[in-house]
Amino acid sequence: MKATKRVQDFKCLPLKLTADSEAPHTIYMKEHIIREHTKDKPQGRTLLVVNVPPYADEKGLVNAFREAGSVQSVQLCLKPSTADVKVINRFIPEPNTTTFRAAYIVFKKVAELDKALKLTKLQPLNSEDHQVKVGMKKWIDEYNSCIVLPKTLKENIETFMKQFDENAQKAEKKEKELEQEDDEGWVTVTKRGKVQSFARTEKVENKIMQKEEKNKKRKELKNFYTFQIRESKMKHIVSLRQKFEEDKKKIVQIKQSRRFKPF
Amino acid sequence: MVKKNPKSSISEDDTEPSVVNENGKRSAEDQNKDGAKRVRTKSLYRQPTVNELNRLQETENLFNSNLFRLQIDEIIQEVKIKEKTEKRFQQFFTELKNHLLSIPQDGTDYDLSEETLAKKLKVKLPISEKLSKTKCVFKFHKFSNVEIVGSYALGCSINSKLVVDLQIAVPSETYTKNDSVNYRYHKKRAAYLAYIAAHLSKFQSIEELQYSYINDSESKPVLDFKPTGKLGNHLKVRINLVCESEAYKLHRFSPERNNLREAWLFNENSENATEVGPPTPYYNSSVLSDLTATENQEFLNETLQRSENLKQAVTLLKIWLRQRNLNVSGHVVALLVAYYVQTKRINNIMSSYQIVRNVWIALKASELDTKGISLHKGEGPPSLEEFHKHFPVVFTDKTGYYNICWQMCRGTYNALKRECALAVEMLDNGKINSFIPLFMTPVKPLLKFDHILRFKNLKKLKESVLSKTSKEAKLNYGVEQLYLITDVLYNLLAKGLGNRVDLIQQLVEADFSWAVNSSLDKARIGFEEKLSFGFVLNPENSINxxxxxxxxxxxxxxxxxxxxxxxxxxxxxxxxxxxxxxxxEGETMTERRTVTKQIIDYLLKLKFAIPPTATYYMAAQLSSVLARKQWASSHVLYSDDSSLSVLQAFDALRRDLRQLTQLPLDISAVYGVSSVFSYCNPLPALPHPAPSRPWQRGNTCLVKDSDVASMPEYIPVCTAVIELGHSGKWPGEIHAFRCLKAAFHLQIAERLATQYSLPTQAYPTHIDVLKDGLVFRLEIGHPKEITLLKRELENGVVKFRESEESVKLQCDTVLMPRLRGALHGLHQKHPSFGPTACLFKRWLSAHLLHPHFPPTVAELMVAAVYLHPQPTQPPAEPTVGLVRVLSLLVNFDWARDMIVLDFNEDMSREEITQIEQKFASDPESAPCVRIVTAYDGTLPSVWSNSAPSKQVLARARLLANSALQYIEKAVLQEYKDNILGMFIPTLSGYNVVIHLHPALVAYSGERVDSSPSLKRLGDAAADVIPVTEFQPVAMYLEELTSAYGDFALFFHDTYGGEVIAVLWKPDINDDREFQLTNANALKPVTVNGETKYRVNIEALIEDFRILGEGLVKDITVN
Incomplete structure (x- = not known):
């Protein structure tokens, strides 16, 4: 890729792993501009990069853009998204999927972003002090790091549970506060309140609906009037016919696949 | 008005041809023909007509189901001879008859030991060398009539491979009183046939005039020919000679009488020796069949001609027999049906379905080998006991002298009985559409028999067997040695194998035809009859x-x-x-499966001095695939034996776990999950020795980042699920739940270590335990975790929705343990299940399909062969099992049908129908392989839901088809013992091939084509858990698929494959749209000044190299 071309608003540049890579991927970048900027992707300093190759890591990208200036943070995600990333407290971290990703690179200064957009050549991902971990090295590392001593595991569990309990307590407290009458005299009904209400789940709703229906049915009379008897007889014939029709359809199907040639 | 289409039986109720129950129902139908003119509403609520009511009711009472009835109608239509053909044949027959009857009289006497007759006729006589010592003088007397007989005359013939039987009665003057002995009758009969052949060779509208010996019956040739023109495409004609019944008194051929002199057969030189020898019932029958033919034919006509239903039943039975490859002629079947009509077991008011069913039930219970039956009533002919002394199967005809089943071997009769029993079983099984296996599925020998014994050189065999048989037997069978040999061998095998086999059936291929103007001896060069025996093993006794x-x-x-x-x-x-x-011999299970072969080899050697090299035994040809190539203990390690030791260790561990104390919740159950627990793992975990100088953390070895050669060998773990006692205190939030689960893992690991001093290692997601040198991976399974994963909040209402993650967890911790248990049970019941599953998985993997064809689906397909073996019984031999699975893969209609695996009869008919309808209503989202098990619950066909895809299935079917052809050729024609060729894949057709470092490939020494280099297993490791489940290739593949799955498919052999084959998706070279969210791997290309986007293939290939650093040796691009 000798020349870089402007397509739509994107600028494309080849991104090499090492200096002697022969067939690099082309990455596409532009300034991250949306109506409402979030804190972690500040206006004017954030560069959106798509088609980041699967093996690229944060440090590698910093390496790649080191000519533009110093990078404050790099955020890799599966799809470009404008929403704020919610941090969920997970006990077991989400597994890393190896695939093409998008990256938000935040520069320290606005000028550095402009410089980055004017770059004609990117540095390779690998530099002397950082090598992207791939292949056997990565797998061995992963294997070894997942073996933890029981003591460490225990500590992890304890800290997580402690935090969880704290959060749960906070939530409970909040709910209790809700139960207090507000200025206009309204009370929010919650799970734990004095006023008992049914749980709002699908199952419970279905149950109530079924009960209603049952009640309705109980009031009906069956096989009472002559027309009802006549109808039920007809229904029997209809069900026989339906079965017959279904079977006929099946036969047509089988016939179409020429399965009736026994030899 | 409704357009009537008499050809198609399902077009409209009223136009239905009256195939069933025409007795008494005619009038109703006639009325209806007028009724058809009435304008009818098409709706389901229209008033029913009398005919329709009758039909609906009839179907309920007289037939199995609607579907069954409709299918019978269809098949009868299908095999019916077309009217056009019938007309043409009638015309042809009239011509032929006129020509035949114009045969000139001939007053000359010919001495048949000279060539004069042949010279005059200009055709050869169909007389074999063996009859040359019979001397007689022949004079031609003109016959009076040519008749159509057999199935064509009765109207129950099948249009494929149709042979119309013509019968000419030889005038009784042809034979003298003494001609009945020493094959003089047969010789004259042959001369008579030659006479007709000579006359026919002048007839213009026939071709391919040939003599035929049916089933090597050398004494009784028939004349075969084809009409010229289009008619010849549809049928052949066979002329059979019979004899006017006045020629001989029947009692001369009673079973006790001798008609073949010892002196003649054993060449004692004097043709006129008058000494009467032992009885020759077999020889007698060959004459009797001619003498009684006319009478029996008349009887059949009388019984069957009147009733359409009986004829239909006979046709159905004939289709059934042909599909089963049973050597029972249509004539015998028709006579059997006639017998059951005579004894009022069936009648012509019954529907064809009822008749067939009753015949099967009657035959199933019949004992023709001990209590024969007879069409004859009253006194006169010899008693049935007398027949039993000389024939294995007795069913005498209308005259009482002729045993219709004279040529039926006991093996054939047993096979017939067995098939009847199976047929009734199938009919009674409401859960399958029994019609397909009964009438539509051909049962090939390779599918039916567990073992097949074939004789390579029949001539030698004949000699060695004949030299050891008694004179009486030889005399009885005369020149027809093949029957004698078959009988002798059958008896030997039956006695030697006893209850080890459920069935021994002889397979004779001996029909021989040759042109009338060439001599028999010349034509025979290069032709050899084939004799083999098929065995259906008794799964329990055969391994004794x-x-x-x-x-x-x-x-x-x-x-x-x-x-x-x-x-x-x-x-x-x-x-x-x-x-x-x-x-x-039988140390391992695999060896024990060959006990049958050992016995047969031994007996043949002992009794007839036939060495094992003279026979070909098709049985354990693929057992080498199941054997370990790298490791051995005191004997070769086969997969089922190793699996058994894993199971034993697991049982011990399970006991330990249940007895753990000081746990907050007790362990209530432990279930196996890995395929090894149902014997389905081709390369089960072995107790490996402890690694030398391990680098460890806790109790577990770490992987040293050193050179490629010193990487640890791949050691698999055996996964199991732990179920804890009930508690309501689990947290209601998924992450906290998992944390608590980890705490339990930690505690169980600790307890195991202190209470039983087993090396353990706890992880957040599981526990590893070393027991007896094997690593077991335990995980706590709890339904609440699944529920928590499913939980969703919608408008403030909690709803439960399946998500990918929840389904996976459910499969792993709930469904799989149950399924594994069921498969384990299946293996206990059928010990060949596990090895078959191993073979099939190896086959799939060898063809690089394994990642795309999930192993569980493969196991379920094998299970289907055992749970729905119809029309055969479950196989007892893995090799045959594989053949069956492959043919299931090829022949099953995956697009329309689904397989139901109901292990313990838990599913009701309604449930199955419901699932069927669910798939039918939404064919788009239904998986393309639909295998439903009784444990799927709310997720029917969950195991095959995402894979295999349509393309993979098509490829697998294609490969299976060629594998089947390969096996059939190798086994049935080439007598090959090495059929591993079916496991060799082709790498052509793939775009990119990635070569891997063999040392890093798991099981690289276990490949099908690698040669074994056995190392002895040492003492098992006891104090440190080795490096387990470290499989770089699997991780590499996972990364490749997750990163490049949109652009390419990756193929790999899980069992030691050293390459990964890559196939680009077909649209790889197309122009793409550039989108912010989908710019993956695109590069800009300038075409005619415009910028387009394409997939950067070169970069992808370089990525393959980058991601597999240290593992990839080379990449070649095709």
Whole structure:
């Protein structure tokens, strides 16, 4: 890729792993501009990069853009998204999927972003002090790091549970506060309140609906009037016919696949 | 008005041809023909007509189901001879008859030992060399009529491979009183046939005039020819000679009478020796069949002609027999049906379905080998007991003298009975559409028999067997030695194998035809009859290593010793009995499956001096695929034996776990999940020795980042799920739940270590335990975790929705343990299940399909062969099992049908129909392989939901088809013992091939084509858990698929494949749209000044190299 071309608003540049890579991927970048900027992707300093190759890591990208200036943070995600990333407290971290990703690179200064957009050549991902971990090295590392001593595991569990309990307590407290009458005299009904209400789940709703229906049915009379008897007889014939029709359809199907040639 | 289409039986109710129950129902139908003119509403609520009511009711009462009835109608239509053909044949027959009747009289006497007749006729006589010593003088007397007989005359013939039987009665003057002996009758008959052949060769509208010996019946040739023109495409004509019944008194051919002199057969030189020898019932029957033919034909006409239903039933039975490859002629079937009509077992008011069913039930219970039956009523002919003395199967005809089943071997009769029993079973099984296996599925020998014994050189075999048989037997069978040999061998095999086999059936291929103007001897060069025996093994008895005989002090012991020869020895058993015993080799299960072969080889050698090299035994050809190539203990390790030791260790561990103390919740159950727990893993975990100088953390070895050669060998873990006692205190939030689960893992690991001093290692997601040198991976399974994953909040209402993650967890921790248990049970019931599954998985993997064809789906397909074996029984031999699975893969209609695996009869008919409808209503989202098990619950066909895809299935079917052809050719024609060729894949057709470092590939020494280099397993590791489940290739593949799955498919052999084959998706070179969210791997290209986007293939290939650093040796691009 000798020349870089402007397509739509994107600028494309080849991104090499090492200096002697022969067939690099082309990455596409532009300034991250949306109506409402979030804190972690500040206006004017954030560069959106798509088609980041699967093996690229944060440090590698910093390496790649080191000519533009110093990078404050790099955020890799599966799809470009404008929403704020919610941090969920997970006990077991989400597994890393190896695939093409998008990256938000935040520069320290606005000028550095402009410089980055004017770059004609990117540095390779690998530099002397950082090598992207791939292949056997990565797998061995992963294997070894997942073996933890029981003591460490225990500590992890304890800290997580402690935090969880704290959060749960906070939530409970909040709910209790809700139960207090507000200025206009309204009370929010919650799970734990004095006023008992049914749980709002699908199952419970279905149950109530079924009960209603049952009640309705109980009031009906069956096989009472002559027309009802006549109808039920007809229904029997209809069900026989339906079965017959279904079977006929099946036969047509089988016939179409020429399965009736026994030899 | 409704357009009537008489051809299609399902077009409209009223136009239905009256195939069923025409007795008395005609009038109703006639009325209806007028009724058809009435304008009818098409709706379901229209008033029913009388006919329709009758039909609906009839179907309920007289037929199995609507579907069954409709299918019978269809098949009858299908095999019916077309009217056009019938008309043409009638015309042809009239011409032929006129021509035949114009045959000139001839007053000359010919001496048949000279060539004069042949010279005059200009055709050869169909007389074999063996009859040359019979001298007689022949004079041609003109016959009076040519008749159509057999199935065509009765109207129950099948249009494929149709042969119309014509019958000419030879005038009785042709034969003299003494002609009945020493094949003079047969010789004259042959001369008569040659006479007709000579006359026919002048007839213009026939071609391919040939003599035929049916089933090697050398004494009785027939004349075959084809009409010229289009008619010849549809049928052949066969002329059979019979004899006017006045020629001989029937009692001359009673079973006890002798008609073939010893002196003649054993060449004692004097043709006129008058000494009467032992009875020759077989020889007698060959004459009797001609004498009684006319009478029996008349009887059949009388019985069957009137009733359409009976004819239909006979047709159905004939289709059934042909599909089963049973050597029972249509003539015998028709006579059997006639017999059951005579005994009022069936009648012509019954529907064809009822008739067929009743015939099957009657035949199933019949005992023609001990209590024969007869069409004759009253006194006169010899008693049935007399017949039983000389024939294995007895069914005498209308005259009472002729045994219709004279040529039926006991093996054929047993096979017939067995098939009847199976057929009734199928009909009674409401859960399958029994029609397809009964009438539509051909049962090939390769699918039916567990073992097949073939004789390579029949001539030699004949000699060696004949030299050891009695004179009486030889005399009885005369020149027809093949029957004699078959009979002798059958009896030997039946006695030697006893209850080890459920069925022995002989397979004879001996029909021989040759042109009338060439001599028999010349035509015979290069032709050889083929004789083989098929065995259906009894799964329990066949693997018995010890053949226990009678106690030593009984007289039977002597007989036992005489039969078994040196192999028999005295043994004392644990129960104190001392008996004569034969002991066969059988240390491993695989070896025990060959006990049958050992016995047969031994007996053939002992009795007839036939060496094992003269026979071909198709049985354990693929057992080498199941054997370990790198490791061995005191013997070769086969997959089922290794699996058994894993199971034993697991059972011990399970006991330990249940007895753990000081846990907050007790362990209530432990279930196996890995395929090894149902014997389905081709390369089960072995107790490996402890690694030397391990680098460890806790109790577990770490992987040293050193050079490629010193990487640890791949050691698999055996996964199991732990179920804890009930508690309501689990947190209601998924992450906290998982944290608590980890705490439990930690505690269980600790307890295991302190209470049983087992090396353990706890992880957040599981526990690893080392027991007996094997690593077990335990995980707590809890339904609440699944529920938590499913939980969703919608408008403030909690709803439960399946998500990918929840389904996976449910499969792993709930469904799989149950399924594994069921498959384990299946293996206990059918010990060949596991090895078959292993073979199939290896086959799939060898063709690089394994990642795309999930192993569980493969196991379920194998299970289907065992749970729905119709029309055969479950196989007892893995090789046959594989053949069956492959043919299931090829022949099953995956697009329309689904397989239901109901292991313990838990599913009701309604449930199944419901699932069927669910798939039918939404064909788009239904998986393309639909296998529903009884444990799927709310997720029917969950195991095959995402894979295999349509393309993979198509490829697998294609490969299976060629594999089947390969096996069939190798086994049935080439007598090959090495059929591993079916496991060799082709790498052509793939775009990119990635070569891997063999040392890093798991099981690289276990590949099908690698040669074994056995190392002895040492003492198992006891104090440190080795590096387990470290499989770089699997991780590499996972990364490749997750990163590049949109652009390419990756193929790999899980069992030691050293390459990964890559196939680009077909749209790889297309122009793409550039989108912010989908710019992956695109590069800009300038075409005609415009910028387009394409996939950067070169970069992808370089990525393959980058991601597999240290593992990839080379990449070649095709």
């Amino acid at each position: 290593v010890v053949e226990k005989g009678p106690p030593a002090n009984l007289p039977e012991a002597e007989e036992f010793r005489a039969f078994w020869g040196d192999k028999s020895e005295l043994r004392r058993f644990q129960d104190g009995s001392i008996t004569e015993t034969c002991v066969w």
